[in-house]
Amino acid sequence: MERMLKWVTLAAIATGLASAAGAQNSTMGVVVKIGGIPWFNAMEVGIEERAAEIGMDAEMIGPTSADPALQVRAIEDLIAKGVDVIGVVPNDETALEPVLKKAMDAGIKVVAHEGPGLQNVDWNFELASVDGFGEAHAQLLAEKIGGPGKFAVFVGSLTVPLHNAWADAAIAWMAENHPEIELVGERYGVAENVDDSRTTALDLIAANPDLKGFLAFGSQGPIGAGRAIEERRLAGKVHVLGPFSPGQGQKLVKAGILSGGYMWNPAEAGRVFVTMGKLLVDGVDIVDGMEIEGLGVVSPDAANRDIITDNLLEINADTVDELAAKGL
DSSP states (O other), X not given: OHHHHHHHHHHHHHHHHHHHHHTOOEEEEEEOSOSSSXXXXXXXXXXXXXXXXXXXXXEEEOOSSSOHHHHHXXXXXXXXXXXXXXXXXXXXXXXXXXXXXXXXXXXXXXXXXXXXXXXXXXXXXXXXXXXXXXXXXXXXXXXXXXXXXXXXXXXXXXXXXXXXHHHHHHHHHHHHHOTTEEEOSSOBSOTTOHHHHHHHHHHHHHHOTTEEEEEEOSTTHHHHHHHHHHHTTOTTTSEEESXXXXXXXXXXXXXXXXXXXXXXXXXXXXXXXXXXXXXHHTTOOOOTTOEETTTEEOOOBXXXXXXXXXXXXXXXXXXXXXXXXXXX
């Protein structure tokens, strides 16, 4: 009897250990472009909230600068830790392909956002179509300018894939529909840095008396260009548009210095990262017509591993307070 009780106890312990192991949360690390700015702070909140809801251990890693080498290093660290899923918002797709392949070869699932050209991913998701996002900003800028003039385009860097795709779409739309509004230069890779955006905007204003607008793709670009407009007292004369954190740009919008723009909710993007990671870990196939929280009903491009949706929010004087109140 004693031997039987001992056996039952050991069996119960073994079962409990197996259950605990089975209940262990999946792990995920999301490497973003740069840490410490409002856009990615909001994304981090979304990652943490969704991870708590569905039982994952997820963290965001934000490099100290928008340097692709720092993203590579962060992904290498996640591979060494043996996480189940790696998420990434790329600064340079080409630089990341080898390390993402290494992750996939190690059996790690890979989810990207703002990386529609990446090959070594399970899925890339977008909350805005490339052409729709770029063209919407160009059309709004043309309306604000209302006649001939010049405009400049800022991007995060010349290697950030999605920013440059938006810029391509915006520039092409403007050339076709409003050739009287001419592009200054090609584009300037300063939009992940407020100070660089401000300085570049001041230089362009000084060199181009007929400059009428800035399209800044990169959340710090509108803020920096807006400060330059504020310094030169050009509100209403030179228009600044682009995606930015409403909380960061709220005062500039209310003062008429930032003309507005479009964005998606970075916190929602953070939530989608975790949702997609959990689906992949659980072996769920992503198929046409399925509904994914945060994305809605999707029509995935299986050949290119892209899920593209349009979940745009307009930022203007009427909406900025409400968006900022949501912590965006």
